[in-house]
Amino acid sequence: MFNEPSNALKKGSNNDSDGNPKSAIVISRLSKIYKNKVTALDDVSFTAAGGVFGLLGHNGAGKTTLMKAIVTILPPTAGTISVCGFDTVKQGDRIRSQIGYLPQELTMYPSLSVLEFVGYMAEIKGVYDKRRVQAVLEQVGMAEFTGRKIGQLSGGMKRRAGIAQALVGEPQVLVVDEPTAGLDPEERVRLRSVLSRYARDGKTVILSTHIIEDIQQLCKEVAVLRKGRLFFCGTTDDLRKQVEGKIKIIRLDQEEQLSALQSQTAVIGTTYENGHLSARIMDENEAFSQYPPVTATLEDAYVYCMGGKADA
Ligand SMILES: Nc1ncnc2c1ncn2[C@@H]1O[C@H](COP(=O)(O)OP(=O)(O)OP(=O)(O)O)[C@@H](O)[C@H]1O
Ligand SMILES: [Mg+2]
Numbered sequence: 001m002f003n004e005p006s007n008a009l010k011k012g013s014n015n016d017s018d019g020n021p022k023s024a025i026v027i028s029r030l031s032k033i034y035k036n037k038v039t040a041l042d043d044v045s046f047t048a049a050g051g052v053f054g055l056l057g058h059n060g061a062g063k064t065t066l067m068k069a070i071v072t073i074l075p076p077t078a079g080t081i082s083v084c085g086f087d088t089v090k091q092g093d094r095i096r097s098q099i100g101y102l103p104q105e106l107t108m109y110p111s112l113s114v115l116e117f118v119g120y121m122a123e124i125k126g127v128y129d130k131r132r133v134q135a136v137l138e139q140v141g142m143a144e145f146t147g148r149k150i151g152q153l154s155g156g157m158k159r160r161a162g163i164a165q166a167l168v169g170e171p172q173v174l175v176v177d178e179p180t181a182g183l184d185p186e187e188r189v190r191l192r193s194v195l196s197r198y199a200r201d202g203k204t205v206i207l208s209t210h211i212i213e214d215i216q217q218l219c220k221e222v223a224v225l226r227k228g229r230l231f232f233c234g235t236t237d238d239l240r241k242q243v244e245g246k247i248k249i250i251r252l253d254q255e256e257q258l259s260a261l262q263s264q265t266a267v268i269g270t271t272y273e274n275g276h277l278s279a280r281i282m283d284e285n286e287a288f289s290q291y292p293p294v295t296a297t298l299e300d301a302y303v304y305c306m307g308g309k310a311d312a
Contacts, residue, residue, distance in 0.1 A: 022084055023098075023172040023204040024049035025070060030079035032065050032228075040065040042228040043079070048206055052199045052218040054236075055208040057225035058306060063208040064104055066225070067175050070206065071101040084172050097125070100166030104177040104208075106158060110151025114142055117150050118164045125169035133168060140164045140194050156187035163194055174198060174205045180214055192218055212299050224305050232305060236298055243282055243301045248291040252277045268303045 025048045032041040040062045055063045068074035070081055072092040080087060086094040109117050119133050127133075137143050140160040145153070153161060159179055166174055176195065180188045188211070196218055199205045209215065215222060215236060222239060224232040232239060247268070252258060255277055261267060266282040281288065282304045 023202055024082075024084070025053075025173060025204060025206065026082040027066075027070075028080045028082075030066070030069065030081060031077045032062070032069060032074065033077045040228050041069070041076075041225075044223075044225070044228070044230045045079075046223050046230060046233045048204055048221070048223075050199075050202045050204055051220040052195060052205040052207055054215045054219035054222035055206055055225065056210075056215065056222055056302070056305070057208075057231075060227075061225040062228040063225060064177055065228075067101075067177050067206065067208060070173075071099055071175050072096060097169070098172045100169060100171035100174045102159075102162045102166045102174075102176040102179055106162040108150075110149065112150055113147050114150065114153070114157075114161050114164075115146040117161060118168055121165035122168040127169055132170075136164045136168045139167065139197075141190055156183045156190075159183060159187070159191060160194075163191065167194075167198060172203055174203065176205065177208050178210070179207065180209060180211055188213070212302055215302065216298055226305075239301045239305070240296055240298045243304055244296045245293045246283045247294050247296045247300050248281050248283045248288050249294055250279045250281055250288065250291060252279060266304055268300050 027047070028045050030041055030044045031039070033039050044062075044066065055066065057063050065074065069076050069088065070083060072088045072095050075089055080089070082088070083095045084098045088095060109120070112120065114137065115133065118137060119130065122128070122133050134143070137146055140163050142157065142160050142164060145157055148157070150158065150161060163176070163179065166176065174195070179195070180191055183191065192214065195205055195207065207214065207218065219236055221235050222232070223230060232242070250261065252261070258267070258270065258277065258279060261279055261281065264287060265284065268280040268282055270277060270279050272278075280300070282300065283289075283291070283293075
């Protein structure tokens with residue numbers, strides 16, 4: 001049901017011969033098997049071309065592995081990745097100058113100040129203009145903390161400094177691995193606005209996240225990985241439509257009925273109202289046709305994609 005990869009939307013200007021923006025990432029039949037024989041990615045293909053592209057999946061689904069392969073630090077076992085028209089294996093140098101990367105854990109250089117850290121990362125990228133460093137720190141709202149040591153930043157500030165170093169080289173492509181995880185709502189909103197501002201003008205952002213609001217507010221398209229395989233690829237609206245007409249609310253008289261229900265269908269969530277337990281279900285096999293469907297949300301589709309009965 002969710003296994004129909006679709007081509008990414010194509011943008012109008014600044015396009016290559018295939019109609020993709022120059023910042024496009026084209027992943028073709030990608031597999032990665034680690035030395036310990038774990039298959040982290042299995043025959044994954046999709047295109048991300050302009051705007052914010054969401055990468056979703058359970059812990060261990062393969063998101064970080066895919067991102068490391070895109071930013072050229074992990075060679076694929078099979079398949080290819082093209083970034084801005086260059087091959088990640090054969091033309092890694094060309095790609096590294098066009099790409100910014102925020103790793104899942106940014107643990108580097110705790111004793112450097114924010115200014116020193118971003119300045120150092122800028123020089124690695126061949127950017128020697130200190131005004132650019134200052135500008136990018138302002139962009140992420142870190143101008144007043146430039147003297148603070150990396151090791152003494154809060155989680156949100158650290159993430160912002162991480163985004164600053166990823167943006168300082170003015171890359172065409174930005175790869176950010178769970179940038180909003182563990183942040184308070186205000187920090188999340190701030191980071192989202194930095195990412196959406198950056199994604200204008202045909203630039204591509206690949207964002208991995210477990211947070212539904214990130215997807216709702218930022219992503220035009222998403223790819224869902226399950227155990228290393230591509231489970232869904234398409235627009236967020238297409239994702240929502242996958243469950244449209246199938247979301248039902250079942251009122252339960254006793255709590256024990258819940259486990260019986262779970263063995264029959266995918267339970268998206270439960271609520272208590274006026275002392276009654278209700279289950280929100282995905283009626284995939286129309287076993288509950290007597291119940292009218294309710295409006296399906298992106299969250300329904302996401303929760304269903306992440307687990308439920310289809311995971312069995
Ligand atoms: N260096 C490595 N050596 C061996 N196996 C690895 C390595 N890195 C990751 N794996 C395995 O590859 C699979 C995918 O891991 P990956 O980190 O890509 O998942 P993820 O989707 O990013 O998960 P999370 O949401 O927890 O960050 C997991 O089974 C993991 O244990
Ligand atoms: Mg990860």
